[in-house]
Amino acid sequence: MTAPRRPLVEMPLRVRYHECDGQGIVFNAHYLAYVDMASFEVEKALFGSHDAFLATGVDVVVAESNLRFRAPCRYDDDLVVAAYLAHLGTTSMGYEFEIRRDGLITTEVRVRYVFVDPATLRKTEPPASVREVYAAHLPAPTAS
Template identity: 30%
Template sequence: MSFSYPVAVKFSEIDLAGVVFNSHYLTWCEDAKWAFLERAGFGPDHLAQEHGNALVRHAEIDWVASLQPRDRAEIRVSAERVGVTSFTLRHEIWRAGDDPVLTATCVITYVWVGSGSATKTDLPPALRRALTPA
């Protein structure tokens, strides 16, 4: 599934070196993940019905180029790997415009955890199917 999530870069998200603070990359990716899952039919309300949630297990950020305040960015989200209890999403952050530029890549692995416990459990079968690349 091809998916893109828009971001408007704010002055407060850029550090003195002119680079997006790492925490903002992760916040953007979390918002993009939820929009991606919603489009696949697994938004927050549906996941609550599944009695579980996808929690960050591991995150990697690879910076490539800077974004500036007032830039428009686009986060392209794709499922990179789908396992039994976890899945990995690739988030490519592009500077939007006539000549798009890849600015960062965030690869985040999420583990499925049952509601009310800190125990990982199998992904719901319908979620696995929705995430599995065709």
């Protein structure tokens, strides 16, 4: 039996009126803003703050994102954004986010971040200390 995966963070938020479109549903671009907010909460949980993360000598930029909408979110919904580290490569990492309402997954988001030098914004490998922090939160390999 596989143990359920545990999120790095679970960030609560309430949908604000201005985030909804004419149909009364959260406008699609706001879901990326929600996961971006959660990614900063991950940095806070792992490194203490975004500034502390930057002090390690690297930053991250979004290279790719994919959203799957399973159920609509509306004004005043109480949501939870859960962040999971899914992959750690040499110069990139992948996160999976679940946006839930009352335990129901409404949206699944996958984001690939690339580590960059903050001064040049060029792709770089993270220092070993950063890699170790993230590696500790990778899912356990499954037996095949």
